[in-house]
Amino acid sequence: RKEVEQDPGPFNVPEGATVAFNCTYSNSASQSFFWYRQDCRKEPKLLMSVYSSGNEDGRFTAQLNRASQYISLLIRDSKLSDSATYLCVVGYYNNNDMRFGAGTRLTVKP
Amino acid sequence: DTAVSQTPKYLVTQMGNDKSIKCEQNLGHDTMYWYKQDSKKFLKIMFSYNNKELIINETVPNRFSPKSPDKAHLNLHINSLELGDSAVYFCASSQEGRELMTQYFGPGTRLLVL
Numbered sequence: 001r002k003e004v005e006q007d008p009g010p011f012n013v014p015e016g017a018t019v020a021f022n023c024t025y026s027n028s029a030s031q032s033f034f035w036y037r038q039d040c041r042k043e044p045k046l047l048m049s050v051y052s053s054g055n056e057d058g059r060f061t062a063q064l065n066r067a068s069q070y071i072s073l074l075i076r077d078s079k080l081s082d083s084a085t086y087l088c089v090v091g092y093y094n095n096n097d098m099r100f101g102a103g104t105r106l107t108v109k110p
Numbered sequence: 111d112t113a114v115s116q117t118p119k120y121l122v123t124q125m126g127n128d129k130s131i132k133c134e135q136n137l138g139h140d141t142m143y144w145y146k147q148d149s150k151k152f153l154k155i156m157f158s159y160n161n162k163e164l165i166i167n168e169t170v171p172n173r174f175s176p177k178s179p180d181k182a183h184l185n186l187h188i189n190s191l192e193l194g195d196s197a198v199y200f201c202a203s204s205q206e207g208r209e210l211m212t213q214y215f216g217p218g219t220r221l222l223v224l
Contacts, residue, residue, distance in 0.1 A: 032211055043200055102150065
């Protein structure tokens with residue numbers, strides 16, 4: 001079983017739609033949680049950290065459920081520029097180790 | 111200025127050759143990493159160094175040898191290249207500490223072994 005699992009998609013949605021991505025992680029010792037974004041043929045970049053209390057950044061909302069070992073990302077009012085692969089990431093403070101999911105591909109269409 | 115840089119950007123070579131990829135970061139970070147992203151786009155950690163000391167060494171063939179001459183540089187040398195080594199290799203860096211774990215990635219090195 002992979003340490004971080006995501007639905008690979010693809011998710012094809014129209015502009016303005018709301019879309020949600022889910023992620024599960026297997027190691028209960030995971031300590032930090034993130035969503036990264038990767039555009040085609042580019043490097044991954046941090047989208048947002050994920051906190052137990054949930055956090056929001058504009059149109060993006062991230063949630064963490066430690067009991068269920070589940071992380072989510074909600075994108076409201078999708079834009080064409082949101083088209084990318086979204087990577088779920090878990091980390092460990094003691095050695096700065098980071099484990100990436102395989103990513104969920106999103107295409108937003110006009 | 112580029113925060114994390116890698117050279118070369120593209121590398122096409124024959125099976126059996128030895129090649130190196132260089133990585134430099136100017137962010138003052140303590141930790142540097144090498145990741146491999148295969149054709150299925152799965153990003154997998156290979157190595158991490160903290161202040162020139164090897165911290166993480168995943169199950170990677172001995173043909174791969176990282177070298178960190180100082181904390182701003184982490185190079186990757188690959189001996190006897192194989193077809194399965196074809197992938198995109200990303201270098202990354204991060205700072206230590208709970209709030210500082212954000213990883214900054216280089217632009218990637220696209221390796222094709224023929």
